[in-house]
Amino acid sequence: MTKHTVSFRLNGKPTEIEIDPRTLLVHALREVVGITGTHIGCETSHCGVCTVDVDGESMKSCTVLAVQVAGKDVVTVEGLADEQGLHAVQAAFIEEHGLQCGFCTPGMLMRAYRFLQENPDPTEEEVRWGLSGNLCRCTGYQNIVKAVITAGKNLREAN
Amino acid sequence: TRGSVMVSSMQDLNTNEEGDLSEVTKRVQGIGCSRKRKEDPKFVQGRGQYVDDVKLPGMVFVDMVRSPYAHARIVSINKEKALALPGVHAVLTAEDLKPLNLHWMPTLAADKQAVLADEKVHFQYQEVAAVIADDRYIAADAIELVEVEYEILPPLVDPYQSMVDGAPIVRDDLLDEHGEVEQSHPNKIFEWDVGDKEGTESVFEKAPVTVKETMYYPRVHPSPLETCGCVASFDPVKGNLTVYVTSQAPHVVRTVVSSLSGISESKVRVISPDIGGGFGNKVGIYPGYVVAIVASIVLGRPVKFVENRTEHLSTTAWARDYFMTGEIAADEQGRIQALRVNVLGDHGAFNSQAQPTKWPAGFMNICTGSYDIPVAYLNVVGVYTNKAPGGVAYRCSFRVTEAVYVIERMMDVLAHKLGVSLAEIRMRNFVKPEQFPYDTALGWQLDSGNYHFALQKVMDAVDYPALLEEQKVKRENGELMGIGVCTFTEIVGAGPTRNCDILGIGMFDSAEIRMHPDGSIIARMGTISQGQGHATTYAQIIATELGVDSDLITIEEGDTDTAPYGLGTYGSRSTPVAAAAVAKAAREIRAKARKLAAAMMEVSEDSLEWQEDRFAVKGVPGMEKTIKEIAAVSYGQLPNGIEPGLEAVNYYDPPNFTYPFGAYICVVDIDKGTGETKVRRFYALDDCGTRINPMIIEGQIHGGLTEGYAVAFGQELPFDADGNILGNTLMDYFIPTAVETPKWETDHTVTPSPHHPLGAKGVAESPHVGSIPCFTSAVVDAFSHLGVTHMDMPHTAYRTWREMKKLGLTQIEDS
Numbered sequence: 001m002t003k004h005t006v007s008f009r010l011n012g013k014p015t016e017i018e019i020d021p022r023t024l025l026v027h028a029l030r031e032v033v034g035i036t037g038t039h040i041g042c043e044t045s046h047c048g049v050c051t052v053d054v055d056g057e058s059m060k061s062c063t064v065l066a067v068q069v070a071g072k073d074v075v076t077v078e079g080l081a082d083e084q085g086l087h088a089v090q091a092a093f094i095e096e097h098g099l100q101c102g103f104c105t106p107g108m109l110m111r112a113y114r115f116l117q118e119n120p121d122p123t124e125e126e127v128r129w130g131l132s133g134n135l136c137r138c139t140g141y142q143n144i145v146k147a148v149i150t151a152g153k154n155l156r157e158a159n
Numbered sequence: 160t161r162g163s164v165m166v167s168s169m170q171d172l173n174t175n176e177e178g179d180l181s182e183v184t185k186r187v188q189g190i191g192c193s194r195k196r197k198e199d200p201k202f203v204q205g206r207g208q209y210v211d212d213v214k215l216p217g218m219v220f221v222d223m224v225r226s227p228y229a230h231a232r233i234v235s236i237n238k239e240k241a242l243a244l245p246g247v248h249a250v251l252t253a254e255d256l257k258p259l260n261l262h263w264m265p266t267l268a269a270d271k272q273a274v275l276a277d278e279k280v281h282f283q284y285q286e287v288a289a290v291i292a293d294d295r296y297i298a299a300d301a302i303e304l305v306e307v308e309y310e311i312l313p314p315l316v317d318p319y320q321s322m323v324d325g326a327p328i329v330r331d332d333l334l335d336e337h338g339e340v341e342q343s344h345p346n347k348i349f350e351w352d353v354g355d356k357e358g359t360e361s362v363f364e365k366a367p368v369t370v371k372e373t374m375y376y377p378r379v380h381p382s383p384l385e386t387c388g389c390v391a392s393f394d395p396v397k398g399n400l401t402v403y404v405t406s407q408a409p410h411v412v413r414t415v416v417s418s419l420s421g422i423s424e425s426k427v428r429v430i431s432p433d434i435g436g437g438f439g440n441k442v443g444i445y446p447g448y449v450v451a452i453v454a455s456i457v458l459g460r461p462v463k464f465v466e467n468r469t470e471h472l473s474t475t476a477w478a479r480d481y482f483m484t485g486e487i488a489a490d491e492q493g494r495i496q497a498l499r500v501n502v503l504g505d506h507g508a509f510n511s512q513a514q515p516t517k518w519p520a521g522f523m524n525i526c527t528g529s530y531d532i533p534v535a536y537l538n539v540v541g542v543y544t545n546k547a548p549g550g551v552a553y554r555c556s557f558r559v560t561e562a563v564y565v566i567e568r569m570m571d572v573l574a575h576k577l578g579v580s581l582a583e584i585r586m587r588n589f590v591k592p593e594q595f596p597y598d599t600a601l602g603w604q605l606d607s608g609n610y611h612f613a614l615q616k617v618m619d620a621v622d623y624p625a626l627l628e629e630q631k632v633k634r635e636n637g638e639l640m641g642i643g644v645c646t647f648t649e650i651v652g653a654g655p656t657r658n659c660d661i662l663g664i665g666m667f668d669s670a671e672i673r674m675h676p677d678g679s680i681i682a683r684m685g686t687i688s689q690g691q692g693h694a695t696t697y698a699q700i701i702a703t704e705l706g707v708d709s710d711l712i713t714i715e716e717g718d719t720d721t722a723p724y725g726l727g728t729y730g731s732r733s734t735p736v737a738a739a740a741v742a743k744a745a746r747e748i749r750a751k752a753r754k755l756a757a758a759m760m761e762v763s764e765d766s767l768e769w770q771e772d773r774f775a776v777k778g779v780p781g782m783e784k785t786i787k788e789i790a791a792v793s794y795g796q797l798p799n800g801i802e803p804g805l806e807a808v809n810y811y812d813p814p815n816f817t818y819p820f821g822a823y824i825c826v827v828d829i830d831k832g833t834g835e836t837k838v839r840r841f842y843a844l845d846d847c848g849t850r851i852n853p854m855i856i857e858g859q860i861h862g863g864l865t866e867g868y869a870v871a872f873g874q875e876l877p878f879d880a881d882g883n884i885l886g887n888t889l890m891d892y893f894i895p896t897a898v899e900t901p902k903w904e905t906d907h908t909v910t911p912s913p914h915h916p917l918g919a920k921g922v923a924e925s926p927h928v929g930s931i932p933c934f935t936s937a938v939v940d941a942f943s944h945l946g947v948t949h950m951d952m953p954h955t956a957y958r959t960w961r962e963m964k965k966l967g968l969t970q971i972e973d974s
Contacts, residue, residue: 020296031294036212037205039435041384042468046889049384077205090203094195097858101690102202103384103435109203128897135889137384137436138690140861141897 008069011079019066025059026050028066029076037077037106041135048134051107052076058114060133077106080113088158089113089151098147100138108134112148120156124149183771188710189703190917193854196695197714198688207433210388211465213403218390218461219248221451222298224288224305225470226280229316229545229882230327231309233276236288240304246297248458250305251289251450253277261419263332264449267442267661268519270348270510271332272548274446279312281329281508282547283884284473289450291462314545314882318482318505321346321542329508329543346543348510351519354536354601362497362534366488370572375951376561378480378505378546379874380472381553382894383689385435387475388465389448391455400456401428404448407437407687408727411661413719415444416452431717437689438866439552440476442513442729472887476513477876478553480505481561485569493577495588498535498600500526500565504550506541511548513729514557515659515666521557522650524601528566529610529648529820530588535600545882553870554863554927556651556730563647567932571644571939572948580627581644581936582618586611589646596913603650605818606912606920607848613822613908614646617844620906621824634944639829639968643937645822647929651921652735652817661726665812668736669723670744672701673806676794678787679711682744685725686737687717691923692855693733697741699851700917704745705752706772706786723808731921734851735912740811742916747807749786751793755805756784758798817912817920819847821929825937831968834960836872836938838901843930847922848911856922857905863926865900869893870927871934873953893953942966 001020008015010033017032029052030036038061041047050061053075080087089112092098099105108131115122115130122130127148128141136144180191188194201207238250253275256262263271276287288305292298315327322344333340342348363369389404400422406412406429413429420427434441451464466475481502488497502523506512514521520539527535551557574584589610590597597605618624626642633640656665669685682701686693694714702709716722725737749769756774757764760782767774775783793805826840843860850856873893877885886892911918931952938954939947945966950959963969 022296027295030211031214034214035205036209037207039209039385040211041386041435042889044468044889046894047384047468077203081204086200086203093203094199097196097854099196099199099202100692100858100862101383101385101434101436102198102207103209103690105202106205128900132896132898135384135894135896137382137438137866137894138862139858140863140865140903141900142861142903143858145897 004067006067006070008071009073011075017066021065021067023066025061025064025066025069029061035076035078039103039106041103046135048111049104049107051110051134053110053114058111075110077109080109087113088154089116092147092151092154096143096147096150098139098144104134104136108136108144112151116148116152116155120152122149122152181771183706184703187702187706187708189699190849190851192699192852194695194699194709194852196692197698198692198694209385209433209435210390210403210405213390213432215390215392215461218463219291219293219458220295220298221289221291221454221462221464222295222302223286223447223470224290224302224307226276226283226285226287228280228309228311229283229314230281230312232279232312233287234308234310237306240306241290241301244297244301244304246293247290247301249291249454251275251454256453259453261449261453264419264444266509266511268510268512268514269516272509272511274449282545283882284470284547286446289454291454291458315346316544316878316880316882318503318542318544321544329545348506348541348543349519350538350540352536352538353524355534356536358534359497359499359536363486363488363499366496367491368489368576369486370569370576371484371486372568372572372949373484374565374568374949376479376481376483376564377875377952378477379553379870380477380876380892381438381440382472382892383436383438383440386466386468386471387441387445387447388463389451390461390463391451392461393455393459395459398422399426399428400452401430402452403430403432405434405441406431407441407689407729409687409717410685410719410724411664411727412444414664415662420452429719431687434689438554439478439513439729441689442727443476443511445475469888472876472892473884474547476549476552477547478549478555479561480550483561483565485565487569487573489573493573493579493584493587495530495532498527498532500537502539504539504541505544505546506550507546507548508543509548510541512550514551515653515661516663517658518557521551523558523562525559525603525648525650526562526566527599527601528563529590529608529646531590531594532600537601546878554866554924556649556924556928557653559650560928560931563928564932567645567647567936568949571936575943575948581642581940582614582623585614585644585646604815605648606815606914607910608648608818608820609908609910610646610820613820613844613846616906616908617822617824617842621840621842623824626826639831639941641827641829641937641939641941643825643827643933643935643940645929645933645936648818648820649925649928650816650818651731651924652813653730653732654813654816656812664726666726667810667812668725668732668740669808669810670737670740671723671808672744672748674748674790676791678707678790680707681713681715682741683715683722684737684741685723686728686733688728691728691733691859692852696851696855697738700738700741701745704742705748731924734919735817735915735921736811736813738919739813739916740809743811744807744809747809748805751805752786752789754801755789755793758801759784759789759792814914817848817915819845819920819922819925821845821925823929823933825933827937827941829941829959831963833956834963835956836954836959838868841901842904842906843926844906844908845922845925846908846910847925848909848915848920849918850907850909851919859923860905860926861903863924864903864930865895866927867930867934868901869895871931871952871954873955875953
């Protein structure tokens with residue numbers, strides 16, 4: 001298969017990879033770039049543990065070809081924290097015990113990061129619907145909902 | 160009944176936990192604190208390390224060719240096209256494993272399981288050939304090129320047909336040369352019974368009230384978000400084998416891999432890294448692991464195996480599949496005189512049920528529940544069918560899910576027959592607080608409990624009488640509202656080595672604690688977390704025992720080169736067994752610290768008292784040595800006869816299991832148009848004795864209740880008549896999102912385990928075990944006024960609608 005060169009921004013940095021056209025974005029991130037926070041939990045696009053942010057939208061990276069992100073801006077869980085420390089969603093997941101095994105967490109965080117920009121002051125019901133593309137087997141969601149509401153509150157207060 | 164409830168000794172049950180803790184405990188974040196998790200910073204930054212994150216030089220990938228049929232003879236396998244594909248290194252079949260005697264492997268249930276199918280396949284998706292290629296994309300191409308010719312055989316799908324004349328024989332490998340087997344039928348795996356059969360029969364003959372119900376606990380799957388996988392790396396120069404694996408019992412895996420491969424245990428290193436949930440699915444050894452190990456030995460390079468979700472749901476350890484008949488004999492007041500339970504267990508094609516060796520039906524004999532039952536009898540028959548192996552998984556505590564389901568369902572049936580409430584029938588039969596330790600009719604000794612108080616607390620919290628009144632009114636209006644009750648007793652912490660072993664290894668567990676010169680600590684245990692927060696909670700125990708800030712305590716598990724030998728984490732055994740070892744090892748360190756403190760202050764040991772983080776001379780204010788000061792001295796110049804250093808190891812053989820309990824109440828409303836059930840309220844009280852970290856317990860409860868909701872309302876892995884597994888992807892297999900998942904209300908009481916060093920009991924499986932019968936209880940209760948005594952799970956809208964149709968409830972009125 002002819003390799004394609006794909007250039008995109010990854011967590012704010014220009015990135016270039018050589019890949020087959022059929023390579024899924026999730027595998028390109030995990031195996032070609034070598035950042036492994038983004039996970040794989042199914043092959044039917046349900047679980048959302050592979051969720052990343054592409055040009056301001058939440059995307060399941062198992063359902064996007066890596067060649068499709070050419071020229072785009074991709075953010076993964078590794079890009080959430082900055083020099084100031086953890087992002088509000090990361091801090092809130094710790095504070096509210098919104099994770100156990102941690103496998104869904106990167107996808108949940110990336111979805112919550114985008115969701116709170118779409119809806120900065122959500123109700124509990126809106127959080128539940130807003131994160132319904134992300135499955136979790138450990139938490140029963142209740143503390144994840146709390147964490148997203150807490151993160152939203154902290155983000156509003158910081159702005 | 161309120162007057163009969165024992166509350167006098169329980170005044171401490173509602174205390175504010177954090178408020179009662181000492182200043183030192185709060186400072187060190189010890190037992191009882193809702194300490195934030197030490198694991199979280201890495202996980203929220205994508206810095207966990209799970210199996211598929213492991214990348215080693217020269218690593219190749221293995222993928223499986225799987226059977227499209229449930230039962231078929233393998234006529235031929237043609238590897239040529241696959242081997243011709245660039246990037247393919249090998250294609251292995253049973254022929255390649257035979258010389259190593261690894262085409263079959265032993266199971267935890269003393270049966271054997273095919274690694275790669277030899278003469279025939281026994282279930283759909285069974286491993287037939289393995290392709291090893293440069294990466295997973297090439298491996299996936301190559302498996303399409305392997306050509307397998309099959310001769311289809313009739314499959315055995317219905318376990319009730321397994322022992323009839325002419326039934327297809329699942330396991331001809333077990334027949335002797337005359338086509339005979341030890342068991343009465345080739346498809347029969349075992350028959351196991353316990354209790355007083357004749358005594359039970361004679362009570363049933365005379366009892367004024369008897370009830371009987373049959374029920375099916377459907378085949379479901381734990382389905383952790385991370386599937387199973389491994390990276391096997393054999394170093395041909397050193398002769399060492401390293402295996403990174405999704406294992407809940409890495410030391411057991413090491414012992415087994417060593418015995419299968421002939422490599423001594425000291426040269427086998429098994430590492431369970433971060434695991435993305437286990438839920439019992441990751442206890443056993445799967446063919447993929449064996450193939451990766453063999454391939455690594457053959458190729459002399461690392462080999463990775465990671466299965467996909469379909470393979471995971473279709474071939475790894477599923478749960479339940481018990482067909483149960485329960486019977487209760489009682490007096491006119493509903494006081495139980497005897498219990499009889501018969502079970503037919505569908506085990507699939509190989510009996511690979513994860514179990515302590517002597518317990519072929521796990522601890523199903525806890526099915527006398529929370530009730531004072533004078534005599535009982537349990538009989539379990541296990542059979543083979545053309546399905547994947549499994550049975551014990553998914554927060555089952557070794558079949559306790561099934562045990563609690565059958566007794567709780569039968570309590571409801573008895574209540575219905577007598578016309579008393581579901582709560583009342585339980586109050587009349589509970590083991591009383593003063594009866595503990597209580598010997599059950601089926602052989603367990605319950606350690607402690609206060610069931611009346613717990614149920615009453617929940618009834619008060621939800622205003623049970625008002626709910627019954629509301630239900631009465633709704634029934635008059637033709638509406639369907641159900642109030643479910645479950646009051647369960649768990650049995651966790653396997654277990655005493657006198658009757659519990661895994662492949663001959665007693666079910667102890669262990670802790671090793673080492674204090675550094677600066678007073679910080681590294682500690683390792685023989686268990687392995689899959690998200691339950693061990694790195695946090697074990698540190699809290701040490702923090703309290705030694706007065707060391709839990710931030711300064713590093714906890715590690717899962718590396719068999721460094722962690723002490725343990726049996727792993729399943730059956731909610733970590734707190735009962737390993738946490739007991741942690742406490743005892745910490746106390747050994749404290750005992751040595753006492754000697755050192757006495758020498759340092761030149762006083763007798765008797766004159767010292769431990770004050771949370773220091774030894775103080777009684778009656779002499781200011782004369783004291785902190786554990787940190789003692790640690791420094793332990794590495795310096797020591798009094799005669801004291802070894803340098805400050806560390807201890809404990810291997811803990813528990814004297815008994817722990818028996819946490821719970822009282823759950825659920826309220827449902829059922830839509831008469833669609834059959835859809837809405838959980839209006841779910842209130843869960845759990846009592847696991849001393850609570851190490853209330854925040855973490857609550858998270859375990861939320862997760863377990865959500866699993867229970869999934870099992871009760873949607874999950875199943877059915878098979879068609881040809882043995883095709885159905886619904887084996889997330890297209891159909893029900894995993895609730897945040898939208899479906901109900902809100903959970905939790906509560907607790909504290910009834911410590913008298914035999915545990917900390918008074919702590921296990922708890923993680925309780926919410927799964929207890930919630931499922933509570934949901935069924937609520938759904939059935941919505942129909943109980945119409946004579947319905949039981950409805951099988953899952954309670955999907957379709958199935959509930961069918962029940963309504965049978966009852967003539969589904970006429971749609973014109974609006």
